[in-house]
Amino acid sequence: MDIERAGGRGANQLRPIDCFRDVLSRAHGSASCSQGETRVLAAVFGPKAGTKKNENPEKACIEVIWKPKTGQIGKTEKELEMILKRTLQNICLLSVHPNTTTSIIVQVVHDDGSLLPCAIHATCAALVDAGIPLKSLAVSLCCCLTESGQILLDPSKLEEQKMKAFVCLVFPSSVNSVLPEESTPATTKSTEQEIITSLTHGVMTVDDYFHCVEQGRAAVAPLSNILKKKMRSQSAGKSSKAA
Amino acid sequence: MAAASGTNDLSSEMELDAFRRLFPLSFHERHLLESIRPDGRPLGRARDTSLSLGAVASANGSALAKIGCTTMLAAIKLEVMTPTVEAPDEGCIAIDFHMPPICSPLIRPGRPAEVAPVISKQLSDTILSSGTIDLKELCLVSGKAAWMAYLDIYCLDADGALFDAALLSAVAAFSHLQIPVVSLNDDGRIVLVSEENGGSMKEKEPVNKEKIKLKMNSQPFSLTCILHKNYILADPISEEESIMETYLTVVLDTNYQLVSLNKPGGPGLASTSSIQDCIALAQKRVKELQQILSEAISDMEVD
Numbered sequence: 001m002d003i004e005r006a007g008g009r010g011a012n013q014l015r016p017i018d019c020f021r022d023v024l025s026r027a028h029g030s031a032s033c034s035q036g037e038t039r040v041l042a043a044v045f046g047p048k049a050g051t052k053k054n055e056n057p058e059k060a061c062i063e064v065i066w067k068p069k070t071g072q073i074g075k076t077e078k079e080l081e082m083i084l085k086r087t088l089q090n091i092c093l094l095s096v097h098p099n100t101t102t103s104i105i106v107q108v109v110h111d112d113g114s115l116l117p118c119a120i121h122a123t124c125a126a127l128v129d130a131g132i133p134l135k136s137l138a139v140s141l142c143c144c145l146t147e148s149g150q151i152l153l154d155p156s157k158l159e160e161q162k163m164k165a166f167v168c169l170v171f172p173s174s175v176n177s178v179l180p181e182e183s184t185p186a187t188t189k190s191t192e193q194e195i196i197t198s199l200t201h202g203v204m205t206v207d208d209y210f211h212c213v214e215q216g217r218a219a220v221a222p223l224s225n226i227l228k229k230k231m232r233s234q235s236a237g238k239s240s241k242a243a
Numbered sequence: 244m245a246a247a248s249g250t251n252d253l254s255s256e257m258e259l260d261a262f263r264r265l266f267p268l269s270f271h272e273r274h275l276l277e278s279i280r281p282d283g284r285p286l287g288r289a290r291d292t293s294l295s296l297g298a299v300a301s302a303n304g305s306a307l308a309k310i311g312c313t314t315m316l317a318a319i320k321l322e323v324m325t326p327t328v329e330a331p332d333e334g335c336i337a338i339d340f341h342m343p344p345i346c347s348p349l350i351r352p353g354r355p356a357e358v359a360p361v362i363s364k365q366l367s368d369t370i371l372s373s374g375t376i377d378l379k380e381l382c383l384v385s386g387k388a389a390w391m392a393y394l395d396i397y398c399l400d401a402d403g404a405l406f407d408a409a410l411l412s413a414v415a416a417f418s419h420l421q422i423p424v425v426s427l428n429d430d431g432r433i434v435l436v437s438e439e440n441g442g443s444m445k446e447k448e449p450v451n452k453e454k455i456k457l458k459m460n461s462q463p464f465s466l467t468c469i470l471h472k473n474y475i476l477a478d479p480i481s482e483e484e485s486i487m488e489t490y491l492t493v494v495l496d497t498n499y500q501l502v503s504l505n506k507p508g509g510p511g512l513a514s515t516s517s518i519q520d521c522i523a524l525a526q527k528r529v530k531e532l533q534q535i536l537s538e539a540i541s542d543m544e545v546d
Contacts, residue, residue, distance in 0.1 A: 054349065075364040082361050086508030089488075167504075172512070194512035200504045202372050206522055209501050213515065 006156065012215070014141070014154040014223065015114075019121060019230040021129040029130020033122035036156060037112035042122035044130040046102030059094040061101045066119075069108045080116065087120060087170055087197045093133040102132055113156040114142040116168050116199070125231055138196060139224045140170040143212045145204050151215050165202025167209065169216040172196055173224035193217045267486045275474050282480070287524050289466065289478035290404075292532065294411065294539040296419040304420030306539075308412035311480065312402035317412035319394050319420050323433045326382065326389040334381020334389040338367040340396045340409055347401040347481075359398075362406055365505065366396070369494055370413060373463040373502040380457055383425065388433050390422065403480040404467045406492055414462045415536060419543065422455055461496035464532040465503075466525040468493070470511050477524050487511075491518070493525040497533060 009015070015036030024030035027043035034040075051061040064081045067073070084106065092102075104126065106119050117140035124137045144155040144166035152159065160166055171193045200209065263270045263281075274281055284290070290311030299305035302318035309315075326333060340363035342356040350356045370376070381390040394416065396409050425433045469476040471487040484490065489511030494503040501522070506513055 075360040078357075078360040079364045082357070083507045086488075088508070090508050090510055090512070170508070194514045195506065195518075196512060197508045198504055198506045198513070198518075200501065201368060203374060203496065203500050203502050206499070206501050209504060210515065210519075 005152065005159070011150060011152050012219070014219065015156075017121070017223075017226055017230070019125050019227060021125050021231060027126075027130075029126045029128070029132070031122050031125030031129055032109075033118050033125060035114055035118045035121075035154065037110055038114055038118045039109035040115070040118045040122040041107045041109055042119070042126040043105045043107075044102065044123075044126045044132065045105075046130070046132065047097045047100035048103070049100060051099055051101055057099045060092065060097045060099075062088050062092060062094075063101055063103045064088070065103065065105045067105065067107045069111060080119070083116070083197060083199065084119065084123065087138060088123065088127075090196045091124070091135050091138050091172060092127070093135055096133045102127075102130075111157065113158075113160050114154050117141050117154075117170075120170060121227060125227075128231055135172070137173040137224065137227065138170050139173040139220050139227065140168065140197075141216055141219055141223065142166060142168045143215055145202070145208055145212065149208060151208075151212055153215060153219060163202070165200065165204040165208075167201075167204075167212040167216075168197075168199045169195060169213065170197040171216065171220045173220065173227070193220055267482070271483065271486060275471070275476075280476065280483070286474060287477050287527075289528055289531070290480075292411070292535055294415050294535055296415055296539050296543045303423065304416045304418075306412050306415035306419055308408050308415060310404055310408045310411070310478065312400050313398075313404055313408045314400040315396055315398055315405075315408040315412040317394060317396045317409070317416040319392050319416050321420075321422065322391045322393065323383065323388050323425070324391040325387065326385075330378070331386040332382045332389070333378035334391060335378070336367075336371065336376065336381075336392045336394060338370060338394045338396070338413070339363055340366055340398070342398045342401065345400075346398040350401075358405070362409060365406060365492075365503075366409055366413060369410060369463055369465075369503050370394075373461075373494070373496055375414070375459050375462050375496070376417060376457060377460070383433060384427065388427075392420075401481060403482075403484050404478050407465045407467050407478065410463060410465050410494070411532060411536075414459075414464070415539065417457060418459060418462070418536065418540060420457050422457065424455070461498045461500070462533075462536070463494050463496045463502045464525075464529045465492055465494040466521070466528040467491070468521045468524060470513055470517055470521075472511075475517060475520050475524070477528070489513075491521050493521050495522070495525050495529050497529065499526055499529065 017035050019033045021031045023032045024043050029044035032041045051057050055061040062085050064085045066077045066081045068077055104123055120138050120140040143151050143153050144163040147164055278286055292310045295307045298307040299318040303321045304319040307316050340359055342350055342359040344350045344352050383389055396412055423435055425435055428434045468491050469479045469483055469487050470489045489509035491506040496502050
């Protein structure tokens, strides 16, 4: 039995994504990403000299500051900062600029579900805008599980609150994902997308979790194509900001 | 590769402790090649775990959990409060995790640990979303009075796998929780019924004489594993956590349902097969922890 979603969306249908780079004039890199009604603004400053106290000076350090739309900074924001920092540690090339700090400020403009994926896309676009060296981009999505075991991708806030459980996954968006389909049948096993970050909320069976991961993997290629197209379309005639 | 051959030349001349401090990653990898860890454990085994209930006599429920050297003290205090309008017959649980400077040399008095609010939030999410405690059991008088349970967990020694030990101590403290007997007095306020008021029991009916212990549905237990190249190390110590930074925490309940699978980024990636291996290790760990918890409960009851 299929659940009806607002706006007639299918279970596998994502909301329209939009991504704008260079929205702030003073930041070294900035981007604004929206998925449906959820909107997040990210700004990047860096690399700046010196690392924080307990960090390894042989690598670049990443610092994330998460600003919620309303209210004071509490434990939720600290957790999201830690998750975002560790996810970015995976995709950034930390050994290119050792002993430096890159600060990323994430401002939530509106939260209508899938907040962390939207923030990750905005942050990646802002890092690209600032020219920070990256290994690959990160593609992220949220899926939620209904009582009947059906998986819905990209839930809105109302859907997230009603559902039994939800999973948020982040995958690296590598070159393989934009290759045409005919060239990869023999190698699909070895190029299976590995997970950078996975967070779950709510009780589910182990099989349900792996189904969500499969759905997530299937959506990586189209999602990363959309994001790359959005980022490419604005890159004409940009001068460097860091000077 | 130059670094590896350099360490090979030096290792024959260098003392073990010096090698461990100067080249920590090679030190651990040499052990991993033999499928063993520096403290002699095989890769999939967790450290010795012990539980002691009733560690804090003044609290309504408490427990001290030790996994290897990591020590957590959990205590629950109950207070009467008015329930919210949206949930008039439900109580409330407030969970807080503290890392005082005693637990680690990296934590200074003025500077709270970065990890503490994160673990605190993860604990509240796990305990509340796992459905292990039915909040309706904390209700006294519908719409007027309900219990507020303040669960405080103090880390006394931080030696890796903090979330696992904290969750274990929280679950043990809830299973030790004794809800005091209370009654509604004439002013409409809830008062504690003490042993001496035996004579006046006729006027003041105890509100909850049956509910002394909380009934817990499937309890959640967790296991943190480190993913390093192709190795999976269960229950890391703090040295392993700081060197090999990619970890994955699996929380399963006693019905083997997945309560939480948390891999917060990190330099390594997780493939489906390594996640499945971690879940298998977690399933074994759930059995061990359930046994340890039930032994601790039966030890308490004997006293």
